[in-house]
Amino acid sequence: MLIVIAVLLPSEWGRSAALLGIGQFLGAALSFGSPIERIRRYSRLADDEVFRAARVDSVARLAVAALLLALAAVGAFLWPVSGVVLLTACGVFVSMGSSNHYIAQRRFVIAGIFLTSEKLLALAIVLVAVQLSVLTYATLPIAIGAAGVITGIGAFIAMRPSRESFAAGAKLRPVLAIWRESGFLGLASLAPAALLLDATIVVFVSGENEAGLLAVASRLTAPLGIAATALVAVILPHYSSSSMRTTPSVGRRGRMIVVALILALGLILVTADSWVPLLFSDRYLGAVWPVRFYVANVIVVLGTRALVTILQAWNDDRTASLLVVGQVGLALAGLWLGAELGDAVGASLAVLTSNILLVVALWWRVRRVSGRHAR
Structure with a gap:
């Protein structure tokens, strides 16, 4: 890449x-x-x-x-x-x-x-x-x-x-x-894939050059999605084979890993104006802020993937799917509007905002399902 x-x-x-x-x-x-x-x-x-x-x-x-x-x-x-x-x-x-x-x-x-x-x-x-x-x-x-x-x-x-x-x-x-x-499980897995069309949308709205700047951010941070895939690989078999419905908690070691990950991503985010032109030349200086927004988005996506996976393991496919579809719809609309108003920067900010709203909604749902099971 x-x-x-x-x-x-x-x-x-x-x-x-x-x-x-x-x-x-x-x-x-x-x-x-x-x-x-x-x-x-x-x-x-x-x-x-x-x-x-x-x-x-x-x-x-x-x-x-x-x-x-x-x-x-x-x-x-x-x-x-x-x-x-x-x-x-x-x-x-x-x-x-x-x-x-x-x-x-x-x-x-x-x-x-x-x-x-x-x-x-x-x-x-x-x-x-x-x-x-x-x-x-x-x-x-x-x-x-x-x-x-x-x-x-x-x-x-x-x-x-x-x-x-x-x-x-x-x-x-x-x-x-x-x-x-x-059914709803397929819908939940397909809906986020629609965000792969981000560069395609920006091509039609703002042209190939702005799409290239946005794609630097989205594709450059895509390998970090392996961490989200690893979360699914660990969480899904565990919660699928368990009859318990408890609110997920993070232990001391887990908290240390999360803090270390956030600090590392924070360093990448802050220094983007230095390493982006160093890696890709000054032609991609306009990608600095999109990269920053997408790096921040990685942290949020780790949370959304984990929470969606837990709900799917608990067979709450319908709610998880509807929430994910809502987020994707909001993100796609935001990509179009953001590209109209702020080119690649506005489009990347729209994606981050929609995922923040999704993680809040998913956490509320996980708490509600686990609390209902406890009663």
């Missing part, structure tokens, strides 16, 4: 981020709740049943991916941009299901290996493009899509699929069942 931003002009990076956002949103839409739903389901099964179910689910997912790849190949000839978007969507769709069974079994090291391998493969593709001087606005979306597909196939092979799993998964029933069963 850093390499791509540093090489491309802000307008080129804005175009790249817009394509990437559309592809990632389509991939999330195809998944529609499957990561959370499958982790919750797998965590309630015996180990041998988990692998049996995961093999069938993976076959169905790869069958859908094959169809997407075929469409991407056709689209590449008719309209190259559509081929890039569909390849990205395919990679995201496959990636979102490749390690769910490991997370449900709390085998986080193995899940982390596949995740890291995917990122390293995408990085390798970008580095090769830079070395060959062929890096363009389409390189990063292509790299992310290809890495997701290749790593997903590797994870599938590691499960040693049987003939029975191929026969059951090829009917695509698992994917259709996920879409049908996810």
Whole structure:
């Protein structure tokens, strides 16, 4: 990501981020709740049943991916941009299901290996493009899509699929069942993905240059979202398998980690005017305040992801979904209005404000559900 931003002009990076956002949103839409739903389901099964179910689910997912790849190949000839978007969507769709069974079994090291391998493969593709001087606005979306597909196939092979799993998964029933069963859970997982369209919205409102400045902030802080993903991986199996409904509390060690994280992010935020131009040149000076707002947003998102996950583990999908959808709707409207009034700065401030309102509402709901259960 850093390499791509540093090489491309802000307008080129804005175009790249817009394509990437559309592809990632389509991939999330195809998944529609499957990561959370499958982790919750797998965590309630015996180990041998988990692998049996995961093999069938993976076959169905790869069958859908094959169809997407075929469409991407056709689209590449008719309209190259559509081929890039569909390849990205395919990679995201496959990636979102490749390690769910490991997370449900709390085998986080193995899940982390596949995740890291995917990122390293995408990085390798970008580095090769830079070395060959062929890096363009389409390189990063292509790299992310290809890495997701290749790593997903590797994870599938590691499960040693049987003939029975191929026969059951090829009917695509698992994917259709996920879409049908996810309901509010799928809505809650899909709604935040709409925020991946932030650069796309700003492109239409303020142009590719402002979209590039905003995308520096949103994409630069995206890797910090791994911390939020790790929270989900730890919290969801724990709360799903427990019958207790207690208000979450943070111990002494947890408080120390939270304080250290806030201090580190605070340092990054305060010094943004120094390291942003140092990393990306003076062309990206206008990204300093968007970066600051998005770094602050990371802290808030950790809270929202944890609280949403707890409500989902408690089967309070409906309320969690409605609150998340409300926040996303507010953020998207704020992105549009903020881009109209304050370009990239106004758009990034709108996202932060909407997430602060969401974390307050989610905390109120968690307290209410735990208090009702206690009575």
